[in-house]
Amino acid sequence: MRPGTEDDPSEAAPDGARSELRRQVRERRRLRLALLVLVSVVLLGAVPLYFGLRTLSRDPVFDTxxxxxxxxxxxxxxxxxxxxxxxxLQDCRLRERTVESDRAPEETATVYEQALRSEGWRPWQVTRCPEQQAKGSYTCWRRDELTLDLWVRAPTCVPPPVDGGPAVPPSPPASPAAGECAGSLVSVKVRNAIDDERTRPQPSTDPSLTGEDPFPTFTDDPLGDLTRSPS
Structure with missing residues (x-):
């Protein structure tokens, strides 16, 4: 027996069987290599895919x-x-955040305004801020391509149910007892400046800019004052 035939079965086999064994060994090696490449691609692509999907689903404004x-x-x-x-594409993105605070609206508004200033937001003095009359503290802010509305007010107090029935808001609203319905409610609205109508110039209603009516309206018959000439 030739040396090495005990360790290598392909050497002890006939030529045809030896070729078949070599082919099977090569196929197994290629299969292991392909499997290793596939696992590497999956592992290397899973992490970027995860963070990419997270970026698409999570708006970076909320991170800010x-x-x-x-x-x-x-x-x-x-x-x-x-x-x-x-x-x-159709409507620009609108981000809305509602936050509950344990302290009074005045103190809560102060800390939020200070935090906005420290992050580069600047007060925005603009009409329609708020667009409708609102109780509490309502301020508007701008930073880069974004606008932000900050509304801090007292929470809506609902009395507990009576005799197990549903809670019914009082009419008129009653003052909450001490220690009940405390704190404040914070609403933050962030929009793209290009989609905020308050960033656009409003049309003027100055009558001097309208000019004269090119088609005047006649109230009387224009032919009524004409007299026929003698023939």
Whole structure:
């Protein structure tokens, strides 16, 4: 027996069987290599895919709001809502955040305004801020291509149910008892400046800019004052 035939079965086999064994070994090697490449591609592509999907699903404006340096008592519970398209295909994106605070509206508004200033937001003095009359503190802000509306007010107090029945809001509203219905409610609305109508110049209604009516209206018969000439 030739040396090495015990370790290599292909050497002990006939030529035809040896060729078949070599072919099978090569196929197994190619299969292992392909499997290794596939696993590497999946592992290398999974991480970018995960962060890419996270970026598409998570609006970066909310990350900016998360970075506001407000104390914990000013952001007890946060609810986010988003609508519209990020690329303004039909409607531009509108980001809305509602936050509950444990302290009074005045103190809560102060810490939020300070946090906005520290993050580069600047007060925006503009008409229609608010667009409708609102109780509490309502301020508008701008930074780069974004506008922000900040509304801080007292929460809506609903009395507990009586005799197990449903809670019914009082009419007129009654003052809450001490220690009940405390804190404040914060609403933040962020829009793209190009989609905010308040950034656009409003049409003027100055009558001097309208000019004269090119088609005057006659109230009397224009032929009534004409006299026939003698023939």
């Amino acid at each position: 709001l998360d970075e506001l340096g407000v104390p914990g008592w000013a952001a007890v519970e946060t609810v986010d809502n988003v609508s519209g398209s990020r690329w303004c």
